[in-house]
Amino acid sequence: TGCFCNPGACQWFLQLSNNDIRKQYESGHVCSDYNDLIDGLPTGAVRVSFGYMTRKQDVDKIIGMIKECYLASPEERLHHMDIGKLPKALTHIPERLKPQLKEICIYPVKSCGAFKITDAWPLTTTGFLYDRGWMIVNAAEMAITQKHQPRLCLIRPIINHHKGTMELTFTNMKSVSFNLDIASEQINVINTSLCQSKVCDDLVYGNDCGDEVAIWL
Numbered sequence: 001t002g003c004f005c006n007p008g009a010c011q012w013f014l015q016l017s018n019n020d021i022r023k024q025y026e027s028g029h030v031c032s033d034y035n036d037l038i039d040g041l042p043t044g045a046v047r048v049s050f051g052y053m054t055r056k057q058d059v060d061k062i063i064g065m066i067k068e069c070y071l072a073s074p075e076e077r078l079h080h081m082d083i084g085k086l087p088k089a090l091t092h093i094p095e096r097l098k099p100q101l102k103e104i105c106i107y108p109v110k111s112c113g114a115f116k117i118t119d120a121w122p123l124t125t126t127g128f129l130y131d132r133g134w135m136i137v138n139a140a141e142m143a144i145t146q147k148h149q150p151r152l153c154l155i156r157p158i159i160n161h162h163k164g165t166m167e168l169t170f171t172n173m174k175s176v177s178f179n180l181d182i183a184s185e186q187i188n189v190i191n192t193s194l195c196q197s198k199v200c201d202d203l204v205y206g207n208d209c210g211d212e213v214a215i216w217l
Contacts, residue, residue: 002031002044014042034087074099104128108166110135111145113156130159130166130180134209136217168216176216178209 003010011021024038035043048062068080074097083094104121105114108130115130122129136144136152146152158167159180167177208214 004045004047010044013045016041106131108133108157108159109155109168110143111149111152112136112168113153115157115159134166135206168213173216176213178213 007021010016016024020041024035024041024043027035027038029035029038029043037043050059069077072080078094078097081094081097083091086093102118104117106117106121106128107114110132117128138144144152154170156169158169158175159165160167164180165177166180167175169175
């Protein structure tokens with residue numbers, strides 16, 4: 001692989017920006033190294049030359065190599081790879097081909113947008129902490145879902161685990177925040193407005209989060 005001594009044409013063909021080229025250089029990429037990809041971007045191309053002596057078997061072999069090495073799934077590529085024979089500079093490749101969990105989405109408020117988790121997150125006996133812990137109800141204390149209000153998906157919750165708050169955001173509106181956990185001195189007050197609703201035919205109970213959130217909604 002490489003740029004065939006024509007880095008300008010290589011950059012144009014691979015649609016790399018000047019910043020991409022600079023990052024590859026800063027990452028240690030030099031001519032004739034084994035770094036085929038840096039930050040998911042190619043550093044060069046593979047050249048295949050055909051001539052008078054080329055046979056159909058040769059073409060079939062290169063097509064098979066392309067399918068096996070570039071079009072196969074990561075699991076299949078790992079299966080065919082002889083890790084013990086890899087050069088030292090390529091020993092990081094198998095680890096990179098293994099499946100990796102990038103993020104997990106939880107939905108703190110039923111029928112509203114997702115909150116993306118990219119770091120460690122607590123687990124409870126019922127699943128991820130704060131997942132589907134809240135829902136929006138109408139005046140009759142019936143749960144409101146996207147079936148009747150599709151725009152609910154545009155409400156984005158932002159959980160600040162360290163501050164113990166959740167912020168609700170909506171396009172062109174000032175956000176509103178409330179505490180994730182009800183303080184002990186507030187429980188008696190909030191219990192006076194206990195909500196009762198149904199979720200999937202199950203009767204559920206919950207505490208009112210207050211007038212500020214209700215007015216915002």
